[in-house]
Amino acid sequence: MIDPVTGQLWTTVAAAGVEDIDRAVQAADQARATWRRVNSRDRTRLLLKLADLVRDQIDVLAQLESRNVGKPIREAREEVELAADCFEYYAGAINKVGGQTIPVAAAGTSLTWREPIGVCGLIAPWNFPIAIAAWKVAPALAMGNTVVLKPASQTPLTALRLGELALVAGIPPGVMNVVPGKGQVAGEALVNHPLVRKVSFTGSTAVGSQVMRLAAEDIKRVSLELGGKSANLVFADADLDKAVPKALWSVFSNAGQDCCARSRLLIERSIYPDFLGRLTEQCQALKLGLPSDPQTEIGSLISQHHRDLVRQYIELGQQEGATLVCGGEIPTTPSLAQGAYLYPAIFADVRPQMRIAQEEIFGPVICLIPFDTEAEAIQIANHSLYGLSGSIWTQDISRALRVARAIETGVLSINTGHSVHLEAPFGGVKRSGLGRELGLAVLDQYTEIKSIFIAE
Numbered sequence: 245m246i247d248p249v250t251g252q253l254w255t256t257v258a259a260a261g262v263e264d265i266d267r268a269v270q271a272a273d274q275a276r277a278t279w280r281r282v283n284s285r286d287r288t289r290l291l292l293k294l295a296d297l298v299r300d301q302i303d304v305l306a307q308l309e310s311r312n313v314g315k316p317i318r319e320a321r322e323e324v325e326l327a328a329d330c331f332e333y334y335a336g337a338i339n340k341v342g343g344q345t346i347p348v349a350a351a352g353t354s355l356t357w358r359e360p361i362g363v364c365g366l367i368a369p370w371n372f373p374i375a376i377a378a379w380k381v382a383p384a385l386a387m388g389n390t391v392v393l394k395p396a397s398q399t400p401l402t403a404l405r406l407g408e409l410a411l412v413a414g415i416p417p418g419v420m421n422v423v424p425g426k427g428q429v430a431g432e433a434l435v436n437h438p439l440v441r442k443v444s445f446t447g448s449t450a451v452g453s454q455v456m457r458l459a460a461e462d463i464k465r466v467s468l469e470l471g472g473k474s475a476n477l478v479f480a481d482a483d484l485d486k487a488v489p490k491a492l493w494s495v496f497s498n499a500g501q502d503c504c505a506r507s508r509l510l511i512e513r514s515i516y517p518d519f520l521g522r523l524t525e526q527c528q529a530l531k532l533g534l535p536s537d538p539q540t541e542i543g544s545l546i547s548q549h550h551r552d553l554v555r556q557y558i559e560l561g562q563q564e565g566a567t568l569v570c571g572g573e574i575p576t577t578p579s580l581a582q583g584a585y586l587y588p589a590i591f592a593d594v595r596p597q598m599r600i601a602q603e604e605i606f607g608p609v610i611c612l613i614p615f616d617t618e619a620e621a622i623q624i625a626n627h628s629l630y631g632l633s634g635s636i637w638t639q640d641i642s643r644a645l646r647v648a649r650a651i652e653t654g655v656l657s658i659n660t661g662h663s664v665h666l667e668a669p670f671g672g673v674k675r676s677g678l679g680r681e682l683g684l685a686v687l688d689q690y691t692e693i694k695s696i697f698i699a700e
């Protein structure tokens with residue numbers, strides 16, 4: 245592991261090969277029968293215990309995550325807390341979801357059971373490692389599946405600790421397996437393994453599409469949480485005191501490495517100059533710093549390589565004719581110079597068809613696009629291959645609902661920049677993904693429905 249703040253080797257982690265994945269999948273397959281025998285009340289207790297252990301270890305886990313990803317410790321703590329909440333939430337769901345009895349025409353009783361799918365291969369990205377691992381592991385285990393989790397090769401540390409804590413909690417060996425390794429080796433081996441019945445993948449659209457092709461061979465169940473290029477629509481009647489800081493934070497949290505980043509900021513032309521002025525002022529006041537410093541607002545990017553990719557988009561935007569209003573430079577202050585830091589950037593005068601307005605940059609870059617009418621705002625928002633998230637800012641509730649209905653996306657927020665809630669479904673349309681995570685909706689994706697008919 246390279247520390248993104250120092251650029252130095254920090255620790256090393258084994259990388260699984262194809263045989264290691266096979267051993268993990270075999271272990272998960274053998275543990276299926278044991279896990280199915282654990283009754284619903286005991287399964288609930290075990291997941292609650294795991295939630296408690298995660299919460300007890302919040303300092304250690306947050307420090308690991310912050311150092312591994314370069315994210316501010318404040319954000320890392322919130323994400324560990326979310327992971328613990330997630331185990332609690334799905335522990336509570338275990339004895340509340342079940343099948344149905346259905347009034348069929350034939351004489352008899354039709355009923356359904358929800359059954360576990362089997363071994364689930366879970367593949368996570370590097371931007372929110374422990375949170376996204378928990379989003380997958382918790383509902384999968386809750387519904388009686390066993391799992392093999394492959395964290396991103398850059399960020400395996402909290403996932404490995406989570407695996408240890410599962411054993412401490414008393415979850416039987418083999419039920420939750422964590423196998424770090426390279427995507428093209430361990431990831432592909434997991435997706436290809438014949439004993440894996442379901443794959444849940446979070447990552448880029450390009451790899452997601454490849455995962456779907458591989459999984460097609462055995463008709464594996466697949467859910468995909470992929471990239472985004474979400475729009476934030478601000479109408480002239482919006483409360484700008486709230487909309488401006490939220491517009492900033494709905495891109496710059498986690499240094500912009502967020503699939504939900506509302507990085508296309510669509511502003512009604514009459515308020516465009518005022519909005520841009522306030523946004524720029526607040527952007528320039530953001531505090532870049534060491535991830536371990538509680539005052540830090542923007543940490544490091546994941547790696548120097550990733551920062552180079554983001555920097556290429558800064559150069560591309562200028563070549564395309566957008567105006568770089570602020571940011572985009574590499575800090576030269578001695579405490580930050582070795583890290584993968586980048587000053588958050590704002591581009592104005594962006595046209596919707598520019599590449600910086602179409603491609604996921606996955607870094608701290610906002611693209612401002614003016615619009616004149618509601619219809620034009622909707623048309624620009626939908627002019628994207630993606631459809632993950634987005635926001636609408638207006639005091640007019642009719643307009644808010646009308647626009648929300650018209651926007652092609654999986655998740656939306658009105659008058660806030662935040663739309664990820666543990667209890668509500670989350671996921672994308674178009675090339676942003678397939679299926680939903682979180683809420684009770686995800687439980688459908690970790691169960692098969694068996695339909696039984698009893699004749700009278």
Ligand code: NAP
Binds near residue numbers: 395396397425426427
């Ligand atoms: P990525 O390169 O697609 O990698 C995601 C995971 O897939 C990693 O564990 C990776 O392993 C593994 N992988 C790579 N190639 C694979 C293959 N051929 N077969 C199976 N697994 C493979 O994505 P990332 O760079 O880690 O994450 C950033 C992307 O994730 C962005 O596009 C972001 O929008 C998206 N994301 C989406 C959501 C959502 O909920 N919609 C949430 C977070 C992130 P390695 O680490 O070894 O490459």
